[in-house]
Amino acid sequence: MKTYCVGGAVRDELLGLEVQDRDWVVVGATPEAMLARGFRPVGKDFPVFLHPVTHEEYALARTERKTAPGYKGFVFHADAGVTLEEDLARRDLTINAIARAEDGQLIDPYGGQRDLAAKVLRHVSSAFAEDPVRILRVARFAARFGDFVIAPETVDLMRTMVANGEVDALVPERVWQELARGLMEAAPSRMFETLRGCGALARLLPEVDALWGVPQRADFHPEVDTFIHVMMVIDMAARLQLALPARFAALTHDLGKADTPADVLPRHHGHEGRSADLIGPLCERLRVPVDCRDVALLAARFHGDIHNFDDLRPTTVVKLLERCDVMRRPQRFDEVLGACEADFRGRLGCTENAYPQAQLWRRAVAAVRGVDAGAIAKACAIGNPDGGPAQIPQRIHAARVAAVKALGLQQAQQK
Numbered sequence: 001m002k003t004y005c006v007g008g009a010v011r012d013e014l015l016g017l018e019v020q021d022r023d024w025v026v027v028g029a030t031p032e033a034m035l036a037r038g039f040r041p042v043g044k045d046f047p048v049f050l051h052p053v054t055h056e057e058y059a060l061a062r063t064e065r066k067t068a069p070g071y072k073g074f075v076f077h078a079d080a081g082v083t084l085e086e087d088l089a090r091r092d093l094t095i096n097a098i099a100r101a102e103d104g105q106l107i108d109p110y111g112g113q114r115d116l117a118a119k120v121l122r123h124v125s126s127a128f129a130e131d132p133v134r135i136l137r138v139a140r141f142a143a144r145f146g147d148f149v150i151a152p153e154t155v156d157l158m159r160t161m162v163a164n165g166e167v168d169a170l171v172p173e174r175v176w177q178e179l180a181r182g183l184m185e186a187a188p189s190r191m192f193e194t195l196r197g198c199g200a201l202a203r204l205l206p207e208v209d210a211l212w213g214v215p216q217r218a219d220f221h222p223e224v225d226t227f228i229h230v231m232m233v234i235d236m237a238a239r240l241q242l243a244l245p246a247r248f249a250a251l252t253h254d255l256g257k258a259d260t261p262a263d264v265l266p267r268h269h270g271h272e273g274r275s276a277d278l279i280g281p282l283c284e285r286l287r288v289p290v291d292c293r294d295v296a297l298l299a300a301r302f303h304g305d306i307h308n309f310d311d312l313r314p315t316t317v318v319k320l321l322e323r324c325d326v327m328r329r330p331q332r333f334d335e336v337l338g339a340c341e342a343d344f345r346g347r348l349g350c351t352e353n354a355y356p357q358a359q360l361w362r363r364a365v366a367a368v369r370g371v372d373a374g375a376i377a378k379a380c381a382i383g384n385p386d387g388g389p390a391q392i393p394q395r396i397h398a399a400r401v402a403a404v405k406a407l408g409l410q411q412a413q414q415k
Contacts, residue, residue: 001029003058004084004099004107011095014116024051024058025087025099028080034058061087085109092134093141094122115151122151129157132166136178139194143185150194158198167203175204176286183247188238189231192251196227207278208251210258215266222348224266226257233346242338248292249299249339250346252279256300275300295332298324299339306340309357314405317364318397326365327373337361360409367403371396 009022026034031047039049039058047060061082084099084107091097098112106113110124121141128134135158142150161167182191192208195201202209214226223229230251237250256274260267276297283293305312305320312320326333341355373396380392 001033002027002084002101004101006088006099007091007096010098010100010106011112011116013100014098014113022056024056025061025084026058027061027082027084027087029060030080031060034060063087063090089125090127091124092128092131092137094124097124119145119148120151121145121148121154123154123157126157128154129161129166132161132170133174133178135161135167135195135198135200136170136175136182139191139200140178140182140185142194143182143188143191146187146190155198158200162199162203167200170204172285172287176288179205179286180244180248180292183234183251184238184244186238188234188247188251192231192234205282207255207258207282211254214257214260216257216268217266220347226254229347230254232348232351233342236346236351237339237342240338240342242342243335245292245295245332246299246335246338246342248288249296249336250342252282252296253300253303253339253343255279255282272301272304291332295335295339298332298336299343302336303340303343306337306361307344307357309360309409315401317404318368318400321365321368322397322400327369330365330369333365334362363407363409364404367407368400371399371403 004025004027005022006025007023009019012019031041034047034049035041038052040052042048042050042057047062049058050056051058061084063082063086088097088099088107088109094110094112094115096112097108097110099107101107111122115122121138123134123138138150138154138158142148179191182188185191192201192205195204196209196212208227208230211227211230212225215224216226216229218224221229223232230253233250233253234247237247242250252275254271254275255278256271256276257268259274259278260271279293279296279300282288283296288296302320302324305316309317321333324333324336337358341358344355344357345351345353376395376399377389377392380389380395
């Protein structure tokens with residue numbers, strides 16, 4: 001029985017990166033032997049165990065055989081006779097197929113160290129084509145390691161997999177899991193560019209793929225192409241270290257531009273509403289979490305107004321804040337502001353610009369939330385000469401408008 005550290009932990013150690021988790025492969029053992037040593041079984045499809053002290057994952061060396069489409073269509077074989085090399089051969093990329101023995105020796109039968117040095121993402125074997133999740137993983141690694149390139153033969157294999165319909169068998173939850181992880185990488189645009197390059201984006205996120213080649217007004221968007229703009233926006237969201245809901249909103253805020261009638265291009269009047277209309281079905285299809293969906297819907301619908309704070313009347317500002325429910329969910333609106341800043345700065349020549357609108361909106365939020373709605377409701381009690389309960393909403397709204405107006409934010413912005 002021999003134990004090896006494998007995969008991402010070895011890769012990151014060799015790259016000088018902090019190791020988050022360690023995975024282990026056990027060669028020459030049986031499930032009974034693992035149980036006898038106090039390991040706790042957790043694997044459903046194949047034998048995986050948790051260490052009794054560290055709780056790290058230990059998997060028995062295994063091989064696999066494709067039996068059906070999709071990423072679940074496999075039969076796994078694990079016994080004491082499976083070698084380390086056989087186990088490593090089933091992994092996705094050479095840089096993830098390096099093992100470290102207990103004495104520190106590296107076992108690298110597929111050239112992972114060579115590809116790390118050359119900064120290449122290369123599949124280990126033709127078995128790569130049996131699991132469509134690996135297309136998403138390669139795209140995610142491209143987003144994580146921004147200076148790595150994907151081997152041409154790996155790109156060709158990914159294109160063949162897409163053409164064969166493999167990505168169509170992916171379940172929505174797994175697609176979202178990988179997309180979400182990619183959005184949280186340092187250069188998320190590389191994930192979506194990779195997916196588009198092999199044809200997978202049109203299958204998984206056709207709403208985003210449709211933005212390619214859609215022109216915008218060059219005076220507002222020097223980059224012109226809407227897809228390029230969105231890629232710049234999600235990279236800016238990463239630079240701003242925004243949370244996942246804001247990054248997803250950055251990705252989806254302009255989806256409606258793909259539906260702009262050709263005769264009015266490059267203008268996109270009303271694209272905010274069209275974007276929101278597309279986000280709902282997309283989120284339902286991919287089982288996107290509610291917090292991500294809600295921030296995306298608000299950012300899509302209101303990013304134009306949020307950019308143009310100084311053109312809005314106080315009553316319009318308050319109506320927008322009320323529709324965004326800032327009284328109960330101020331943090332959600334702050335995430336919307338983050339997505340809007342990424343949109344504003346995610347265009348050529350604007351990446352270093354300030355975004356004073358965010359601070360103006362935050363001051364307006366503080367003013368609105370500072371209104372004592374309870375005191376106003378009490379003053380409107382039945383029998384009070386100031387009016388009855390029916391006037392409570394109008395009086396609260398009026399007080400909020402007065403509070404925003406008193407700040408003089410529009411005038412200050414214009415100066």
